[in-house]
Amino acid sequence: MAGGNDELYRRLFKTALLIRLVEERIIELYPSDRIQSPVHLSIGQEAVSVGVCDALRPDDLVFATYRSHGFYIAKGGRLDAMFAELYGRLGGVSKGKAGSMHLSAPEVGLMGSSAVVASTIPHAVGAALSFKRRSLSRIAVAVFGDGATEEGVYHESLNFAALMKVPALFICEDNGLAVHSHRPVRQSYDLRRHAEVYGIKCRRFEQGWDMLAVREATLEAAEYTRRGAPFVLEIATARYKEHVGVGEDFHFGYREKADIDAWKKHDPLISDVDLVKALTPEIEREIEAAVAFAEKSASPGRAELLTDVI
Amino acid sequence: MAGGNDELYRRLFKTALLIRLVEERIIELYPSDRIQSPVHLSIGQEAVSVGVCDALRPDDLVFATYRSHGFYIAKGGRLDAMFAELYGRLGGVSKGKAGSMHLSAPEVGLMGSSAVVASTIPHAVGAALSFKRRSLSRIAVAVFGDGATEEGVYHESLNFAALMKVPALFICEDNGLAVHSHRPVRQSYDLRRHAEVYGIKCRRFEQGWDMLAVREATLEAAEYTRRGAPFVLEIATARYKEHVGVGEDFHFGYREKADIDAWKKHDPLISDVDLVKALTPEIEREIEAAVAFAEKSASPGRAELLTDVI
Amino acid sequence: MTATAKKPQAATRVLSYAGALLETMDAGLGQHPNAFIMGQGVDDFKGIFGSTTNLHKKYGAARVFDTPLMEEGMTGIAIGASLVGDYPITTHIRADFSFLAMNQIINLASKYRYMFGGIMSCPMLIRVVVGRSWGQGAQHSQSPQATFAHYPGLTVVMPATSQAILDMYPQIIGRHPGPVISIEHRLLYNLDFTVSDHGKPIPLTSYVAREGKDVTVVATSVMVVEALRAAQYIHDKTGIEAEIIDLNSISHPDWDLVANSVKKTGKLVIADTSWSEYGVAGEVCRQLVMRDPGLLRSPPSMLGMAYAPCPTAKSLEDLYYPSQHETVDAILTQARGGRHGVELPSERSMTEAFKKFRGPF
C-alpha cells in the first residue's frame, strides 16, 4: 500500500473518509427522524466503492444496490442532492421519491439502484450489450452483494454476457452476510470457479480494505472488460453495522465482533489517524453544507404525487 | 451392448419399442384430429427414458416435461389411460384436463409434467428434501432438456440440493436443441463442470441410444444419490422429429439430416430388425386395445369443468 | 374468414395479423436504428408465428437475435439497454412465460421513471402471445392484462385487429415514453383483416369498433372479433344495433367513451379473454358505478374464461371459452331479455371459424 503522502492515495482516502463521515452523520441524524426510510450503511465497505469507481472512466456506468451511499459518492454524485434525497425533499436526486435505497446519479454514471436483490445485474449486461453494438469503449459495471449470486438471474446474466461477449464487469461485494445469514449456509459454490465455468475470467481480491489495491485490481479487470469480455471481480469486505439501520448488532450473537475487529486493524480510515485529522475539517464543512441544503429543501407535495408515472 | 437374446435387453427393448410404436401411432392418428393438442415426440430419445426408469425403484419419483410420452410408459403408466388422455377423454389419467403436455402417473411414480421449461426441477428437489427429512431411501429424479439448464431456477435448484445434500438425481436429456436453437448459441458452460462447481457429482453419457448402458449409468448415479447427495447425469440423445408436432423438419434447414442419420445407425430400434419383428405384433395389439379404449371413452362434460379447482 | 374493425375506406387491402406484426416490426427497425428484437426463436424459420421472419437477415444478428431460456434475465437486459438509449422489443411466445419476468416487469420496468423522480426511464415493447385452443392447456392459455394493468407505470394494449397493430405499434416503438406490454392473441395471427392505410389511426386507448344504439359491448382482443361477428349476425336477424367498443388499451382505456355508450344503451356486455373474477369486467363496472350506478338499467352480461385453469380436452375447451352462440345470446339477452327467441348460430367460436388452427403453437 502506498504511503500517506502519495497523491493518489490521498485522493482515494479523502473520498473514503467522506463516505464514512457522511454515514456517521446519518447515524447521528437518524434518531431525529429527519431520514424516515431504511438505510443500509456501507461503513467498512468504503474502500470497495472508492477503489472501483476511481478505476472507471466517467462515462462507464455502475448499476448498484440499496447499499449504495458509497458508490453514489465515489462515482461523483452531488452530496447535497444525496442528503436532500435521504430527507425526502424536492432538492433530492429524485425529488425524494427514491430515498436511500434507490440512489442514482446518471450524470456521473450511477444508474438506478434497486432494493430487489440481484435485480440490477442484468441491467448492466443490457447496457454493455448496447455499448458493444454501438462499438463504444464504455463498460457497464454490476455491483452486488455475495447473496445476490444465489438468485437465478445471476446465472442467466453470466451466461448471456459470456455468449455475447459484452463489456460487463461484475463486482461482488463479499461481506459474507445476507442480512444475518453467513455465506456457507447459502452457497455451495466458489464464485471464481463458478464464473470460470461460463468462460468468464474471475478474480477474488482479499484485501478489500486497501483502496489502492482495489483500484489496481479494478483497472486490470476494467481494461480486460473494455477489450470485450465480461469479468467477475469478487472483493472481500466487511459490514461493520447492522444489515439495515444505524446500529451495531454484535449483541444479537449471530456473528463475532472479533472478526470485524480483526478487519478494522487493516482499515486505513481507522489506522491513518493523521490523514483523518488532516482531512476531516474540510469534509465536515462539505457535509454541513449538504445537510443544510437538505434542511432548507422543501418537501414534495401533491404536485409531485402523480408525475412521471408513465 | 448385450445381444438380442439377453433377458434384460429384451425387456428394455420391448419398452423402447412400445414407446416408438405408440408415438408412430400418434403420428398416424394426428391428421384425424382425434388428438387435438400439441405433442412433443420423444422418438429417438426412447433409450433415455427406458434406461433411466428401469434403474429406478418403483417408489422413486420422476418429475418430467411436456416431452414425456417416453417417461410415462417407461415408468409404467397405463397405456389406455395415456391414449384416453391424449384424446381428451374421461378415461384419461387426468380426465382429459392434462393432455400430452401434462402426463402423470403418480401410482407408479411419475409426478406432474409441466409445459413450462425447467419448472419441475425444483419439485424434484423438494420431494428429495422430504425424503431426506423422513430418512426414506427414496430418490427424486428431475428430467429436463438441455435448454432447461439456462433458466435461473436450475442454478437455484442445484445450489439448494447441494447445500441440503438431498437425494435428487438431475437427468438432462441433451438433444442439442431448444426448439430450433442449437446449444452453442444458448450456453457458454459445460454442464459437467458447472455441476461440479456446486460440489455435485456429474457425468456425461454419450451413447444415449444404448438402453443397457443408460441403465447402468443411471444405476450408479441413483445409488450414489440414494446415499444422500445430488447427482447430475447428462445423457446425449437425438430428437428425430420436429420440436412439436408429428412431422420431420429437416427441410427447414436449421439442422443437418446427416447428424440424425448418423445417430440412427446406432439406434437398436432400427438396427435390431429381428427383435422389432418379433415384438411388434404383441405391442401392436396392446396399442390397438389402448386406442380402442380411448375411442370408446366419453368426453368430459360440464360436470368436469369446475371440479378440482382448489 | 375476414373481419373488419372499421368501415373499409379509400385504399384498403387484406392483411393478416401476423403480417401486420411483421410490417410494424420491420418498419420499427427500419425507422429506429436504436431498436432491436430479442427473444427465443425470433431469428428461426418460424419467426414468432411469422411476425419476425427474416428480419435478422435484413437487419443483422446484432439487432434481431435469439436468446437462451432466460425470461427474467432477458427483461432485465432490455431495461439496461433501454436506459442507455436503445429501444428493445422482447417476445414471449406465450404470455404465461412472462410470469418468469414479473419481477423485472413490475418491480423494475414499471417503476423506473417514477422511482427515480423522472430522471430516467426505460421505454421498451414487451410482446406476449395468448394461446387458445388445440389443447393449449393450463400453462399456455393465460391472458394477464388485468394483472399488468393493476400496476401503474405499465402501458398495456391488446390489439384486436391488423389495423390496431398497424396504427398502434408505430406510436409505441421508439416513441412511447415508457414500457409497453402488448398482449397479442395467437388465434388472431392467421386471420385476415381488411385494413386501410389512410383514415384516423386507432389511438392508444379505446375506440368504437362498430356503432350501435341498442346495447353496448365492451370487448378485448379476439373477443372484439367475436363480438363483431355476433353483432353482424344479430343485425341481420333482428335489426338490433350493438355498439362494440374495443377497449384496446387496458391500462388507459377511454372510460368516458364506455360510459357514454352505456348511458345511450343502458345495457352492457363485457367480453374479455381472461377470467372475469378480478379482471377487466370488474374495472369496467367500477368505472361505471363511480360515474353513476344508474347508468346500468340491468345487470350486465359477462363473457370470459370459466373460473378454473384451462383444461386441455376439446370438449372442455368448448365449454371453457365463450362460444359464438353464447356471445350472440348474451347480446340478445341484454337487448330483448332472456326469452329473446332468436335462433342462435351453429358455429361455436373462433376456433371453428378458423378451422385450420392446428398450431404451430
Next chain:
Amino acid sequence: MTATAKKPQAATRVLSYAGALLETMDAGLGQHPNAFIMGQGVDDFKGIFGSTTNLHKKYGAARVFDTPLMEEGMTGIAIGASLVGDYPITTHIRADFSFLAMNQIINLASKYRYMFGGIMSCPMLIRVVVGRSWGQGAQHSQSPQATFAHYPGLTVVMPATSQAILDMYPQIIGRHPGPVISIEHRLLYNLDFTVSDHGKPIPLTSYVAREGKDVTVVATSVMVVEALRAAQYIHDKTGIEAEIIDLNSISHPDWDLVANSVKKTGKLVIADTSWSEYGVAGEVCRQLVMRDPGLLRSPPSMLGMAYAPCPTAKSLEDLYYPSQHETVDAILTQARGGRHGVELPSERSMTEAFKKFRGPF
C-alpha cells in the same frame, strides 16, 4: 393502540399480530409433523418480525430453516415437498419479492390439482408481508391480492387482526386442500388486539367486523383497522352507524354478505391496501352490479393507494395512502353527502397511530 375486530367475549386477552402469527406457526408445527417453515431469515434472531422466533430451536433445523435467495426455486421446492405429503410454509418478508416466484405460484401451484384432474394437489401456505411507511418505497410496498385472486386455484386471505390469524391459520395449515397465500401487513405486526379464544371462529371468507345500518364499508387488511377506528370516531361524533365488512378472503369472499349489507345501507365505501385500478374495488363493484345495479343509490367511495408507484418521501407517503381523516371523510360523505360538516380527526393514519414504527423492515 388497541383495535378490536369483534366485541370482547368471555375469555379475552391482548395479543399482537406478530404474537398471533408466532402462536399459530408454533401450533401448526406442533400439530402437523409434516409441516415445516422455510424462508430467508426464519431462523434468525428477528424471526420474520417475531413470527417465527426460536421455532427452529423447538422443532429443529430440519423443520424451520433459512434458505438462500431463491424465491422461484424455494416455491418450486415447496410444491415438490407438498406433493409427497409435507405441508410447507414459506415466507417473503415483502410481498414484492413473491413476483420472483410468480411462475411457480401461478403456473404450477395454482393449477396443479385441476391440471392433473384432481389426482394430485399441493397444499401449502405462502406468507407474504406488505410493507408500508418509513420510506419503504416502490419495491417494498406492494399488495398483490387482486393479482393472485385473479388466478383460479389459489386461496388468498388477508388477516386484518390477531383474531383473524388465530382463527384462520389453524384452518389452513395442514388442513386446507390447496395452496394458500396469506398477505400479512407489516403495520399490523406490532399492533395489540383483544382476542377471544372462544366464540365462533372467523371463517375463510368475509365477516362483519362491526355492525351498522347507515353505510357499508368493505375493507381489507390494515384498512379494516383504519375503518374500525373511523367508524368509532364517527359514531361518537354523529351516531352514524357504519357497517364494516372485513373481506378477509380475497379469493373467496362472501359476496352475499356484502350485497345484503349494501342493500340495507345503499351506500358503500371500499377501502383496500392496493391500487383501486383493476383491484379489489373493481371486483366488489362487479359483484354488486351483477346482482342489481340498483343496490347502489349513489357512486361508492374508494380508498386505496394513489395510482403511482409508492414514493419514499414521508410527505408523499402521507398523500399516497388513505389517511384516517380521508377514511372518516369518505364514510361521512356517503352517509351525509359532501357537505357533512363534521370535524375530521387530526391523526393522519396508522403510521401515526403507531408512532414507534421505525422498522425492522
